[in-house]
Amino acid sequence: MSVIEGRSRERWHETVVIVPVLNGAATVEEQLRALLGQRRDSDWCVVVADNGSSDGTQEVVRELALSDERLRLLDVSDRRGAAAARNLAVLRTSSEYVLFCDSDDVVGVDWIPQMRGALSRSAIVAGRLDGTRLNPVRRQRWRHIPQTDGLQHAAAPEGLMSASAQNLGIRRDLFASLRGFDERYVTYEDSDLCVRAQLAGESIAFVPGAVVHLRVRGTLTSGLRQAYRYGRGRRTLATAYGSGDPGRERFWSRVLRTVRPLLGAAKVSVLDREGAASALWFAVFTWGCEFGSVFPGATSRGDGRVGSRKQA
Known part of the structure; x- marks a missing residue:
């Protein structure tokens, strides 16, 4: 009630x-x-x-x-x-x-x-x-x-x-x-x-x-969870409008984009810890989004809008 x-x-x-x-x-x-x-x-x-x-x-x-x-x-x-x-x-x-x-x-x-x-x-x-x-x-x-x-x-x-x-x-x-x-x-x-x-x-x-x-999530764990949910939502949107599968299409190319900043962070981590932390967070967030995009259960069926007879 x-x-x-x-x-x-x-x-x-x-x-x-x-x-x-x-x-x-x-x-x-x-x-x-x-x-x-x-x-x-x-x-x-x-x-x-x-x-x-x-x-x-x-x-x-x-x-x-x-x-x-x-x-x-x-x-x-x-x-x-x-x-x-x-x-x-x-x-x-x-x-x-x-x-x-x-x-x-x-x-x-x-x-x-x-x-x-x-x-x-x-x-x-x-x-x-x-x-x-x-x-x-x-x-x-x-x-x-x-x-x-x-x-x-x-x-x-x-x-x-x-x-x-x-x-x-x-x-x-x-x-x-x-x-x-x-x-x-x-x-x-x-x-x-x-x-x-x-x-x-x-x-x-x-x-x-x-x-x-806005308030940004403050930890790697919370950021990863949020990113994973973003990836799932992105896939649902692309599927709904016939734009293909955004996860499988560019998964590895996007994940590989995180390698360079991570390697750079490893070299300067002693002198620039904030830079290293930024690179690590960027990589984790990207990985979370991409894994969310390829998660098999990301797209559900039915119409979840207000007024739909299929809505729970």
């Missing part, structure tokens, strides 16, 4: 910010304070879509909601996964404009009004990602930050663009017509949504003034 908590239960605002979370007690408060500190010159609220947290996340959100009626807590543990959490949150709200960001990142100043303004002109919009505020320099060297100065190129089909759900906005009517995020994806569900929007005739507007400061 879903539960919406907060002072204003009956009325939904013009704009809703949906923040999916699973065991995000360590980071969600910083994100929520950044959201609630936004300008109040438009009609908006924030919904935390909790996907079954067991680490005290709900208590953190409830405590903040006591002092701000614009914050709501929504139990979306019915179906697991970020795509499902976002879909369920949209279904259980009614705001015209829907914004998405993540619980472990931090929105920049005026993010909500920037995205809301852009949605008055375009049906789907994406803002800029920044990795300099929340990550030490060493970690910034480990990971390429996408979407810093424009949209990303979709993994498939060729020629289309995509954007991360870490900084994404969409009008409710378009989201409904697309039947939301496809819940078959472990990752890349945001790319798939963007692709389907473009195939339906929409263009994604980039909003450089709408900044989200």
